[in-house]
Every structure is written in C-alpha cells, then in structure tokens.
Amino acid sequence: xxxxxxxxxxxxxxxxxxxxxxxxxxxxxxxxxxxxxxxxxxxxxxxxxxxxxxxxxxxxxxxxxxxxxxxxxxxxxxxxxxxxxxxxxxxxxxxxxxxxxxxxxxxxxxxxxxxxxxxxxxxxxxxxxxxxxxxxxxxxxxxxxxxxxxxxxxxxxxxxxxxxxxxxxxxxxxxxxxxxxxxxxxxxxxxxxxxxxxxxxxxxxxxxxxxxxxxxxxxxxxxxxxxxxxxxxxxxxxxxxxxxxxxxxxxxxxxxxxxxxxxxxxxxxxxxxxxxxxxxxxxxxxxxxxxxxxxxxxxxxxxxxxxxxxxxxxxxxxxxxxxxxxxxxxxxxxxxxxxxxxxxxxx
Numbered sequence: 001x002x003x004x005x006x007x008x009x010x011x012x013x014x015x016x017x018x019x020x021x022x023x024x025x026x027x028x029x030x031x032x033x034x035x036x037x038x039x040x041x042x043x044x045x046x047x048x049x050x051x052x053x054x055x056x057x058x059x060x061x062x063x064x065x066x067x068x069x070x071x072x073x074x075x076x077x078x079x080x081x082x083x084x085x086x087x088x089x090x091x092x093x094x095x096x097x098x099x100x101x102x103x104x105x106x107x108x109x110x111x112x113x114x115x116x117x118x119x120x121x122x123x124x125x126x127x128x129x130x131x132x133x134x135x136x137x138x139x140x141x142x143x144x145x146x147x148x149x150x151x152x153x154x155x156x157x158x159x160x161x162x163x164x165x166x167x168x169x170x171x172x173x174x175x176x177x178x179x180x181x182x183x184x185x186x187x188x189x190x191x192x193x194x195x196x197x198x199x200x201x202x203x204x205x206x207x208x209x210x211x212x213x214x215x216x217x218x219x220x221x222x223x224x225x226x227x228x229x230x231x232x233x234x235x236x237x238x239x240x241x242x243x244x245x246x247x248x249x250x251x252x253x254x255x256x257x258x259x260x261x262x263x264x265x266x267x268x269x270x271x272x273x274x275x276x277x278x279x280x281x282x283x284x285x286x287x288x289x290x291x292x293x294x295x296x297x298x299x300x301x302x303x304x305x306x307x308x309x310x311x312x313x314x315x316x317x318x319x320x321x322x323x324x325x326x327x328x329x330x331x332x333x334x335x336x337x338x339x340x341x342x343x344x345x346x347x
Contacts, residue, residue, distance in 0.1 A: 040118055043118070043121070043122050044117070044118040044121040044122055045126065046121055046126050046129055046130050046133070047113055047114075047117040047118045047121050047129075048118075050098075050113070050117075050133070050159070051110055051113050051114070053098055054098055054100060054106060054109060054110070054113075054159060055106065055110065057077060057098050057099060057100075058099075058100050058106045060077075061073050061074075061077050061099070062103075065077070066285075066287070068099075068100060068101050068102055068105075068106075069101050069102050070285070071155055071278075072272070072278070072281075072285065072286045072287045073287070074099055074101060074155055074157050075155060075287075076287045076289075077095070077099045077157075078091070078092055078095025078096055078098065078099050078157075079092065079095075079096050079099050079155050079156060079157035080092040080093060080095075080096040080141050080144065080145060080155070080156050080157070081145075081148070081153065081154070081155045081156070081269075082145050082148040082149050082153045082154075083153060083259075083265055083266045083269055083296065084269070084296070085145055085252065085253060086253070086254065086255070086257060086266075086299065087266070087295055087296050087299040088255075088295070088299075090253060092141070093138050093141040093142060093145075093249075093252065094134070094137070094138060094141075096141055096156060096157050096158070097134075097137040097141070097158070097159045097161070097162050098159070099157040099158065100157060100158050100159070101157055101158070105158060109158060109159050109160065109163065112160075112163045112166075113159070113163060116163065116166045116167055116170060117129070117133070117163065117166050119170070120132070120166050120169055120170050120173075123173060124169070124173075124229060128229050131225065131229075132165055132166065132169045132222055132225045132226065132229070133162045133165065133166065134162070135165070135221055135225060135245070136161060136162050136164070136165020136166065136168065136169070136218045136219075136221040136222040136225065137159065137161050137162030137165060137218060138221075138249075139161065139165065139217045139218055139220070139221030139222075139245070139248060140160070140161015140162065140164065140165065140211075140213075140214035140215065140216075140217040140218030140221070141156065141161060141214060141217075141252070142217060142248045142249060142251065142252035143161075143213045143214055143216060143217025143218075143248070143252075144156040144161070144211050144213045144214040144217065145252040146213075146248075146251050146252055147213035148213075149254065149257070153262055153265055154211075156211045156214060158211070158214075160210070160211065160214060160215055160218070161211070161214035161215060161217060161218030162218060163218070164197075164214075164215045164216075164218035164219040164222065165218040165219065165221050165222025165225070166222055167193060167197065167219060167222065168218070168219040168220065168221065168222030168223030168224075168225075168226060169222040169223065169225055169226030169229075170193070170222075170226070171190065171193060171223060171226070172222075172223050172224075172225075172226025172227045172230065173226055173230060174187070174189065174190060175227075176230060197215075197219070200215070201215065217248075221245075224241055225241070228241060257303075258303045258304070259300070259303060259305055263300070263303075263305045264305065264307050264308075266296055266297075266299065266300035266305055266308055267296075267297065267300050267305055267307035267308040267310075267311050269293075269296050270293045270294075270296040270297035270300060270308055270311050270312070271293070271311045272286045272293070273286070273287075273288065273289045273290070273292045273293030273296065274288075274290060274293035274294070274297070274311065274315045275288070276288035293315070294312065294315070296308070297309075297311050297312035297315070298312065301331065301334065304338055305338075306334075306335050306338035306339035306342050306343075307335075307339075307342060309331045309332075309334045309335045309338065310331070310332070310335040310342060312328075312331055313328040313329075313331035313332045313335065314328075316328035316331070
C-alpha cells in the first residue's frame with residue numbers, strides 16, 4: 001500500500017479549493033520520497049501521535065490486561081458494542097478507534113496510517129486532518145452499531161473506520177485534480193485505492209472478521225469531509241453534513257429502542273460483569289465490573305427483559321441488605337409478570 005502522494009504529479013491544480021488548502025494539495029501532488037523519517041514525523045505529528053497511542057494501548061491490553069483478543073479486555077478498554085452503547089456508554093464511539101485485537105490488526109492499522117494518513121495530514125493541515133480522522137471514525141463506529149442492531153450485535157474495535165475515512169478524504173482531494181469523473185476513475189492511483197478497498201472488503205466477508213460496516217461508514221464520512229474542507233463555499237454542505245451526522249448518532253444510540261430477538265444478550269453481559277463469569281470462557285476470565293453490570297441489568301429490565309430483572313434481583317439478594325432485599329423482591333415479581341416460565345424456573 002503506497003503513499004498516495006508518491007505516485008507522481010497530478011494532471012490539474014485544485015483550483016476549487018481554498019488557497020490555504022490549494023497550496024498544500026498542489027505541493028503534495030508532486031511530493032517525492034526524499035524526506036527522511038524525522039521530517040515525516042514533524043510534518044505529520046497527529047498521525048504519529050495517534051499511532052503511538054494505538055500501539056501503547058495494544059501493548060497494555062495484550063501483555064498486562066488479559067490479552068487484546070479477549071472480548072472482556074476489548075470492552076474494558078473501550079470497544080463499542082450495541083447494548084453497551086444503548087445503556088448510555090456513548091464514549092465508546094470514540095474510544096473504540098484506539099483499541100485493537102491482535103498483532104495482525106495493529107500491524108495493518110499502523111501500515112495504513114503511515115501509507116495514507118501522513119500524506120493527508122500534510123495536505124490538509126493538522127486541524128483539518130484531526131477533524132476528518134475523528135468524525136470519520138465516529139461515523140464508522142455508528143454504522144457498525146446500526147448494522148449490529150439490525151442483524152447481529154457484535155463487538156467492534158480498531159481505527160479502520162477512521163483510516164477508511166482518510167482514504168475517502170484522499171479520494172475527494174484527488175478528484176479536484178481532474179476535469180470530470182471519467183478521468184478521475186481512469187486514474188491509476190484511484191484504481192489502485194479502489195482495488196485495495198475491494199480486496200479488504202472481500203477478505204472481511206470471507207476470511208477475517210473485518211468490520212465492513214465501519215469501513216463503509218468511515219469511507220463515506222471521510223469523502224464528504226474531504227469534499228467540504230476543500231470547497232470554496234460549503235455552508236449548505238456543512239449544514240447537510242451536520243444534520244446527517246446527528247441522525248447517524250441518534251440511529252446508533254437509539255435510547256428509545258427495545259430489544260428484540262437478542263433481548264437476553266443485555267442480561268448475559270450484565271451477569272458477566274456482576275459475577276466475573278461468561279458463557280464459553282473460564283471462570284473469572286471476564287472483568288468484573290459491578291456498576292456496569294447493574295447499569296446494563298437496570299436498562300434491560302426497564303425495557304421488559306425478564307432475565308435482566310432476575311439477574312439484578314439475584315445480585316441484590318447476595319448483598320444481604322434489608323433495603324436492597326425489598327428492591328430484589330420487587331424485581332422477582334416483575335420477572336414473573338414478564339416471563340412465567342422463567343419465574344417457575346428460578347423459584
């Protein structure tokens with residue numbers, strides 16, 4: 001995967017971009033490989049800072065916190081998962097960008113960062129680049145969560161949504177060098193990027209558990225931002241993007257939502273946090289987190305998940321506190337009202 005800025009001069013100066021961006025994009029178009037490592041770091045400090053954070057968190061999770069491929073560790077370090085987000089942990093839309101599962105994952109992300117993000121940061125400037133990276137990453141996270149709600153709830157981690165946003169913004173900048181869409185699509189560099197995107201998508205559908213939803217969401221957000229940031233007049237465009245982004249955030253958070261076929265999953269997570277045990281994992285392998293378990297159980301019970309009510313009731317019973325016992329009795333009754341079969345099973 002080569003640096004898009006190192007494929008030679010482009011056919012046309014980006015005359016539609018603001019002057020501050022136009023100068024940098026034009027300079028990037030003819031950039032070579034003569035700069036050394038130190039110069040690249042100085043020119044792209046945000047990219048290298050984020051990469052260092054990614055690697056630092058990976059090392060911490062992998063070697064000192066139970067392993068980066070452990071679902072409990074991923075969630076503990078900030079991975080995003082639909083039910084956790086639904087329970088109010090909205091910060092996961094950002095933190096999941098800095099959490100990676102396994103050595104191959106962090107290696108690919110680092111490789112993509114050096115190949116694409118450094119060039120885009122030099123072209124856009126540090127502030128604009130950071131805006132693209134974060135918003136595209138959040139857009140990818142939202143898309144992943146929405147697909148999880150609609151199809152199969154899953155845990156998602158990694159900066160791939162943000163980096164596909166970088167690719168989208170790179171393509172948007174490159175488009176400004178061509179007179180029409182046909183010549184843009186015929187460009188060798190554009191075709192190379194499209195081929196790489198296609199290969200990664202196929203691999204994610206067949207071999208490795210890539211989050212293609214996050215990739216698509218990040219790519220679209222990055223392309224939109226790249227277009228807006230290099231347009232002379234984009235007030236209406238920014239308004240449309242802002243409205244669309246708010247809708248995307250609401251669709252991912254969906255606080256009004258009531259669990260369907262996967263309704264007991266929120267109870268499974270609640271029990272894991274309350275007891276430190278999870279189905280399919282050795283006893284004690286799950287990170288025990290009482291406040292989070294209570295929060296998930298309360299949320300599930302509020303939305304008529306009988307198992308969540310019962311799990312919370314059992315947790316309160318174990319505290320042997322008279323005040324909590326009264327609340328536990330109330331939850332036992334609610335369990336029976338919601339699911340008679342479960343009521344008979346546990347009593």
